Amino acid sequence: MIKVGINGYGTIGRRVAQAIMLQKDMTVTGIVKTKPDYVARFASHNFKLFSPDDKSRKQLEEGGLRVSGTLENLIDDSDIIVDATPEGIGAKNLPAYKKAGIKATFQGGEEPSVAEASFNAYANFEESTGKNYVRVVSCNTTGLARTLSSIKSAYGIKHVSATLIRRATDPNDSKKGPINAVEPGLKFPSHHAPDLRTVLGDVDIDTVAVKVPTTLMHVHVIQVDLQKETSIDHVLENFLRYQRILLISGKDGMSSTAQIMDFARERSRNRSDLYEVAVWRESVNLKGMKLNYIQAVHQESDVVPENVDAIRAMFETMDREKSLSATDMTLNIGNKVF
Amino acid sequence: MIKVGINGYGTIGRRVAQAIMLQKDMTVTGIVKTKPDYVARFASHNFKLFSPDDKSRKQLEEGGLRVSGTLENLIDDSDIIVDATPEGIGAKNLPAYKKAGIKATFQGGEEPSVAEASFNAYANFEESTGKNYVRVVSCNTTGLARTLSSIKSAYGIKHVSATLIRRATDPNDSKKGPINAVEPGLKFPSHHAPDLRTVLGDVDIDTVAVKVPTTLMHVHVIQVDLQKETSIDHVLENFLRYQRILLISGKDGMSSTAQIMDFARERSRNRSDLYEVAVWRESVNLKGMKLNYIQAVHQESDVVPENVDAIRAMFETMDREKSLSATDMTLNIGNKVF
Numbered sequence: 255m256i257k258v259g260i261n262g263y264g265t266i267g268r269r270v271a272q273a274i275m276l277q278k279d280m281t282v283t284g285i286v287k288t289k290p291d292y293v294a295r296f297a298s299h300n301f302k303l304f305s306p307d308d309k310s311r312k313q314l315e316e317g318g319l320r321v322s323g324t325l326e327n328l329i330d331d332s333d334i335i336v337d338a339t340p341e342g343i344g345a346k347n348l349p350a351y352k353k354a355g356i357k358a359t360f361q362g363g364e365e366p367s368v369a370e371a372s373f374n375a376y377a378n379f380e381e382s383t384g385k386n387y388v389r390v391v392s393c394n395t396t397g398l399a400r401t402l403s404s405i406k407s408a409y410g411i412k413h414v415s416a417t418l419i420r421r422a423t424d425p426n427d428s429k430k431g432p433i434n435a436v437e438p439g440l441k442f443p444s445h446h447a448p449d450l451r452t453v454l455g456d457v458d459i460d461t462v463a464v465k466v467p468t469t470l471m472h473v474h475v476i477q478v479d480l481q482k483e484t485s486i487d488h489v490l491e492n493f494l495r496y497q498r499i500l501l502i503s504g505k506d507g508m509s510s511t512a513q514i515m516d517f518a519r520e521r522s523r524n525r526s527d528l529y530e531v532a533v534w535r536e537s538v539n540l541k542g543m544k545l546n547y548i549q550a551v552h553q554e555s556d557v558v559p560e561n562v563d564a565i566r567a568m569f570e571t572m573d574r575e576k577s578l579s580a581t582d583m584t585l586n587i588g589n590k591v592f
Numbered sequence: 593m594i595k596v597g598i599n600g601y602g603t604i605g606r607r608v609a610q611a612i613m614l615q616k617d618m619t620v621t622g623i624v625k626t627k628p629d630y631v632a633r634f635a636s637h638n639f640k641l642f643s644p645d646d647k648s649r650k651q652l653e654e655g656g657l658r659v660s661g662t663l664e665n666l667i668d669d670s671d672i673i674v675d676a677t678p679e680g681i682g683a684k685n686l687p688a689y690k691k692a693g694i695k696a697t698f699q700g701g702e703e704p705s706v707a708e709a710s711f712n713a714y715a716n717f718e719e720s721t722g723k724n725y726v727r728v729v730s731c732n733t734t735g736l737a738r739t740l741s742s743i744k745s746a747y748g749i750k751h752v753s754a755t756l757i758r759r760a761t762d763p764n765d766s767k768k769g770p771i772n773a774v775e776p777g778l779k780f781p782s783h784h785a786p787d788l789r790t791v792l793g794d795v796d797i798d799t800v801a802v803k804v805p806t807t808l809m810h811v812h813v814i815q816v817d818l819q820k821e822t823s824i825d826h827v828l829e830n831f832l833r834y835q836r837i838l839l840i841s842g843k844d845g846m847s848s849t850a851q852i853m854d855f856a857r858e859r860s861r862n863r864s865d866l867y868e869v870a871v872w873r874e875s876v877n878l879k880g881m882k883l884n885y886i887q888a889v890h891q892e893s894d895v896v897p898e899n900v901d902a903i904r905a906m907f908e909t910m911d912r913e914k915s916l917s918a919t920d921m922t923l924n925i926g927n928k929v930f
């Protein structure tokens with residue numbers, strides 16, 4: 255039984271905590287929260303609460319919540335920490351983990367240098383084998399890595415060009431967005447291209463990211479120059495071999511992220527999440543060796559199964575196939591659309 | 593066992609169908625759908641599908657779905673039809689229900705004249721006793737009727753002035769909105785004022801409705817001139833006597849509809865819905881006999897329990913207290929926030 259402490263319980267942390275709770279080989283030792291908000295209150299039904307410092311402890315206790323100790327205490331109780339703190343804080347926490355001699359995973363907001371390996375279950379599970387510090391790549395990179403690694407294995411990749419049409423902020427944020435604007439990132443390529451190479455290896459890839467006024471999902475418009483000829487049907491069949499890729503269709507009424515998220519609510523999953531990357535069948539097109547497709551990424555949840563698998567790779571308790579199968583089974587992940 | 597057919601399976605119909613499925617004294621005989629979209633596909637896992645006409649039947653069957661018959665067949669199989677068809681279609685369906693001698697409920701999009709009574713569980717449950725045709729008032733009117741009927745019973749109402757800040761469209765709609773504008777309704781009062789009187793009785797009420805660029809919830813800013821003096825604490829305690837009124841607080845991090853909907857996702861309900869009307873504690877203020885408060889309404893789901901109770905009133909199988917208690921129990925409705 256791997257004892258997992260969750261440091262940071264925001265959009266990702268709370269979802270990873272719940273996913274770990276569902277694994278037979280893992281247990282959640284506690285979660286670290288700073289404020290007694292509704293998220294902390296619900297968390298206190300299922301998990302022990304820890305605080306990063308005395309100020310937070312006071313805040314939580316004044317809010318009527320029971321605090322079981324500090325981050326140091328949580329580290330003592332755990333075999334690994336899932337660091338899901340805001341961007342940049344993970345790097346600051348690393349020395350404490352090293353000092354305590356405890357393993358840790360980080361999220362995609364951190365620089366790759368924070369960890370010994372970056373992780374995507376399909377692209378490079380084995381590279382995290384036995385590692386102490388692993389970074390699960392971001393939601394966008396995870397979505398790209400899933401479909402591109404499946405394409406790379408089957409046909410080889412000469413070049414990728416991807417336009418990422420990004421949600422401006424998460425649904426529970428009323429401060430940052432949605433902005434009333436279309437805001438292109440002006441650095442070429444966007445940080446996603448080098449990030450993808452941390453898991454996909456030496457692939458020639460260019461990415462451009464553009465923020466739009468929505469909170470629901472990211473949409474990626476992808477063009478791949480293949481190394482091997484194929485057919486649209488073969489590409490679709492190849493995608494279907496991967497449980498975390500979902501083939502959806504405009505014919506079923508899913509013409510935008512609005513309907514995809516509504517579809518996710520019909521599936522009765524926790525928080526109405528969609529762990530799979532959704533590829534529109536109709537968007538898969540081939541012109542010679544140029545493959546085009548469009549996919550939608552649920553930024554709040556697609557990295558959740560990846561976080562679970564990263565832990566198993568680090569502890570070498572299961573190989574890739576067994577870990578993915580256990581994770582997919584417990585989270586009810588699969589490419590059966592209906 | 594009351595046999596309920598659902599005619600129309602959009603935002604409201606599918607939620608009412610699921611709620612009825614959970615009642616011990618009711619069963620769903622089938623649902624009427626026109627298109628083989630993702631909603632119909634999920635529905636086919638739980639319910640028999642019927643079609644309104646041959647064209648729809650063909651569409652559904654071409655989409656690979658099994659059709660059990662027409663609306664007429666569904667009427668034959670049922671004791672009552674919940675008509676949740678789009679605005680105005682309910683009135684067109686009424687003659688068919690009358691001809692078949694079957695009871696029916698309608699939604700708030702229809703004119704009050706479509707039915708013998710308009711319904712809100714707190715405001716006027718008994719007025720639908722034994723009726724054949726009942727209209728459950730709209731999401732906005734339901735939200736207003738809940739808090740205002742509780743205030744009316746306790747203190748009496750001289751006058752109500754309410755500003756309804758409305759979501760532009762539902763989350764699964766990518767055609768109508770959110771609009772990039774603030775669009776006031778220019779008819780004074782808005783249709784909500786007379787609609788409220790269909791359930792609250794002869795109350796002097798003015799309403800103004802303004803559309804804003806969001807899909808999540810409606811927010812009502814309400815001012816009530818009371819007939820009897822009271823205190824803020826008493827008003828809060830009075831709200832707490834009603835299970836379908838939830839007192840939330842900015843202190844818990846719920847400062848906007850974004851966080852309220854995220855809070856609803858933490859509660860693990862079907863489709864992450866929020867059946868209760870949410871009143872901000874801090875917004876409850878008194879100046880002499882003038883009471884102010886602000887509430888948020890989940891337009892997709894607040895009428896769901898009302899639809900269930902309306903059926904029991906019509907069949908006279910339970911009194912108000914018993915029906916509300918059964919509905920609230922099965923839908924896990926309550927004013928315990930955490």
